[in-house]
Amino acid sequence: MHSLKGKRIVLGVSGGIAAYKAAALTSKLTQAGATVHVILTQNAARFVQPVTFQTLSHQPVHHDIFDEPDPHVISHIELADRADLVLVAPATANLIGKMAHGLADDMLTTTILATKAPVMVAPAMNVNMYDHPAVRANMEKLAEYGYRFVEPGEGLLACGWVGKGRLAEPEEIVQAVAAFFAEHESESCTKKDLIGKKVLVTAGPTREKIDPVRYITNHASGKMGYAIAEAARDRGADVVLISGPTSLPRPVGVDFVAVESVQEMFDAVMEALPDSDIVIKSAAVSDYRPRTVYDHKMKKGDGELVLELDKAPDILKTIGERKANQFLVGFAAETQDLLENAKSKLERKNLDMIVANNVLTEGAGMGSDTNIVTLMSRSGEQVELAQMSKRAVADKLFDAIGLLSGQGSLRDLS
Template identity: 80%
Template structure:
C-alpha cells in the first residue's frame, strides 16, 4: 500500500457527533507515517478534547486563530503553507457552507482559505441536510474549486434518521488519502505526454432505462473506473471526451463531458464522437435490455404479478467494433464466473483490440470500490494480470498497454 510517511496532513475537525471518529482517523494516519496537525473548531470542542488528538498525533492541536504558540510564525499561515493535504473530517453543513463562500472566521476556515494545498472533504450530517439544495450547491461549488470529497455512508444516523450522511469510516478515509497521494505522484512522474495529439473517447457509469415516469432499470456501476481513465488520459496529454451515465462523481477538469441517461442516449453520443477519436475505452456498464413499452403514467399496484416485457437495447460496443476504422477499441468484461473465457469471447465477438476482465465478486474489484483487480487481454493473444491497484493506477496501466500493443512491444514488459 502507498506510504504516507512524512506527508503533512492538516486535519480539520468540525462540530458534529462524528467528531469522535476523527480520533481514530488521527491514529490511523499517524500509524502509517503521516504528520497530522489537528485543528478543532469551537463546536468540535463540545464533542472532543484537544488532549485526545495531541496524544494520538504527538503534535500540538490548534483551536483558536489568535493563540500563537510560536511567536516566530503565524500559525494558520504556517499550516496552510506547509500542508501537503488539508482534510476536513467530519465536515458539517456549516463548515462546507463557509468554505464554499470564502468565509474565514475561525482557525480552520482561515487556514483553508490561505492554503494552496489540495483539500479533501468528508461530509457528515443529517440526511435531509445533506440533500438540501443549499448544501448540494455548496458542495458543487467546492468541487468546481478542485476540492475532493469522500462520500458519506448510508445507514442509521445519530439523529435517528436512516439515509446518507454518516461519516465514512476512518479506514475508508485513509484509503482515499493514500489514493490521492498515489495518483498525484503518478501524475508527477509522467514526464512525457505520450498521448499527445490523441483523442480518447471514454464511456463511464451506469445507464437508466425507464419503466414509467418514476421507475427505471439500472445497475450498481459507480463510474469510478471510467472517470479515472479520463483523468489518466488527460494527464498524459490526450484530448478527452467522457460520455457518462448518472453518477455522484465530480466531473473531471479539462475534459469534454457529455451527460447521458439511457442506452440510446449513450449510443447516439458515442456514434457522433466515434469518427473523430483515436482510442475508445468503453467502461460504462450499460443495460443489455430495456422495457419494450414505457408507461406514460406511474404504474399502479395490482392484485397479481406485473409482467414487464424487455427488449434488447442497442449494443454500443458491438457497433463500435463494426464501424471502427483507425480506432483502437478497449472494452470491459465484468464477470462473476469463467472470467477469462467470457472476456476472450467478448473480445472476438465484438471485434475489440483489447479487453479488461475482472471478477466483480472479488473483494476490492467490485462496482463502487476504489480499487480494481483486472487482467488485460489483447487481440494478439497476450494477457497481463494486475494485482489489486487503485483505479487510477489501473487506468495508467491500461494506457501503457494500449501504447505497447500499438508499438508492437510485449505486455510482459509492463509487469
C-alpha cells in the same frame, strides 16, 4: 498501502456527530507515519474534546484563531504553508458551503483558504442535505477548484434516516490519502504520451425508466471511468467523458456529457466517435429496457407483475462495427468464467483490448476504490494486475494501449 511517513497532514474536523470518527482517523494516520495537525471548529470541540486529538496525534490541537502561542509565526499561515495535504473529515454541509464561497471566519476556514496544498474533503451529513441542490452545487464548485472527495457511505444515519451521507470509515479515508500521495509522487514522471490524441470514455450506470418514479439500473459507481478520464487528461489527451448518473464530482479539464438512459449514451457516443483516437467503454449500460414506459406511477395490484423488456442498443458492438482507426477497449465485469467470457466478448465485439474483472472478488467490486483486473489483447496475450487503486489501473491501461498501438506486447508491461 503507500507509506505516509514524513507526510504533514492538516486534519480539519467540523461539527457533526461523525467527529468521533475523526479521532480514529487521527490515530490511523499517525500510525501510518504521518504527522497530523488537527484543527477543530468550535462546534467540533463540543462533540470531541481537543485533548483527545492531542493525545492521539502527539501534536498541539488548534481550535481558536486568536490563540497564538508562538509570537514568531501566525498559526494558520504556518499550518497552511507547511501542509502536504489538508484533509477535512467530517465536512458538514455548512463547512462545504463556506469553502465553496471562500468564507474564512475561523481557524479551519482561514487555513484552507490560505493553503497551497491539495485539499481532500470527506462529507458527512443527512441524506437529504447531501442531495440538496445547493450542497451538490457547492461540491461541484470545490471539484472545479481541484478539491478531491472521499465519498460518504450509505446506511443508517445518526438522524434515523437511511441513505447516503455517512462519513467514510477511517480505514477508507486513510486508503484514499495513501492513494493520493502515491499518485501525486508519480506526477513528476507522468508520461505525456497522449498529447494530440482524443480519448472518449464512458462511465457509470444507465437508468431505464419504468414510470416516473421507478427505473432499472445497476451498482456501477463510475469510479473506474472517471479515473480513466483523469489519467488520459494528465497524459495530455483531449478527453470526452460521457457519464451516466453518479455521485462523483465532475473531473476538471475534460469535456463532460451527462446522460441517463442507454439510448442517450448511445447517441452521445456515436456523435463523438468519428473524432476519437481511443475509445474506452467502461460504463455498465443496461442490456434491456422496459418495453412500455408509463406516464404515471404504476399502482400495486393484487396479483403478480410481469415487466416486459426489450434489448437495448449494444453500444460496444456498434462501435466495433463502425470504428475506423480507433483503438477500442471494452470492460468485462463477470462473476464466473472470467477469462472465457472476456475472450468471447473481445472477439464478438471487435475490440482491440478488454479489461476483465470478477466483481465478486474483494477489492474489485463495483463501488470500491481499488480494482483487480486482467488485460487481454486481440492476439490473446493477457496480463493480470495486482490489486491497486483505480487510478493506477487507468495508467496501466494507457501503458498497455501504448504498447499494443506500437506493435509491442503486453509482456512488456512493467
